Every structure is written in C-alpha cells, then in structure tokens.
Amino acid sequence: MYIKEIIQIENITVEELKNELIIEFKQLLKSFLEQQEKADELLTRQETANILKVSLVTLWDWTKKDVLPAYRIGYKVRYKKSEVLESLKKINRFK
Template structure:
C-alpha cells in the first residue's frame, strides 16, 4: 500500500484499526499472564542468628549439615529468606 490514493484511505484505515485491535488484544493477554518476579531477599549471617535466636557455631553446623543453604558473594555469606521461612513451615 505504498501508493495510496484518496479513495483507498477508508480501506487503509480499516486495516490499521484491525491491526490496532489485534495488538491491543495481545497486550491484554500479556498483561493477564504477566507475573513479575519478586527479588530474592537475602539475609546476612547476623540476621539469621538473630531470627532463630541461635549462636554462630549453631548456624555453621546447620549449614554444614544441609539444614540451611548458604550463598557466597565474595567474602560474604547470605541466606535466602524464602528458604528460611520454608524450613520453619516444615
């Protein structure tokens, strides 16, 4: 439709409106299915110790025996809050 004439405008507008309706429907479907990812909240060793009211050696033993999973970032050790809450719910 590169060479449009005045007589072709109504048909061209119809096509444009149809395409816009299709795009709008697709966006609506995407919006309904969209589930944003919540960022993972990390806890420091100090926060975990205070949360469970345990000592650092106990936290170390729990990590060593696989009760809690630790994640290292450089020299720091973190625990996922969601995993800690899952352990409490068990």
C-alpha cells in the first residue's frame, strides 16, 4: 500500500525554507556521524563474546580462523563493533 504525503507551505520565504532545510540536514548528518562513531567502537574480548553470546574460547577460535577480524593493540586484542555485527550476519547465514 502506498501512502502519499502532501506538504503545503504557506507564508514562508524561499530563504526561510532554505534555512529550515539546512538545519534539518545538519541534524540528520550529525545523527548519522554519531551512529558511525558508535559502530567503529573498539570492543574488548569479553564485550565481543557477550554480544555474540559465545565463550572466549569460541571467540578465539573464530579469530584464528579469520571468521572474525581482530586488532592487537600492544598486548590487548580488540574488535571493531561494526565488523562484529557484520560477522554475526555471516555466521547466522544458512549455507
């Protein structure tokens, strides 16, 4: 079903409309960028295991098998949240 929306603009100048659109666009862009920053957040091994609902042993096995990309920072292993979520989609896919 298709719902058609009609927007009627009255008593506003072109300049006011332009300013309103710019403000809305900036808010949408800011929201998008905040979501991107959260998606690229680095997770610890425990946080990653909790998201995937697996043990640390299984997480390590998946990391060794390149199922899940990991990053070593000094002696610590970290995972990008966006890559964890993407890997989860691949893991859950039936073959």
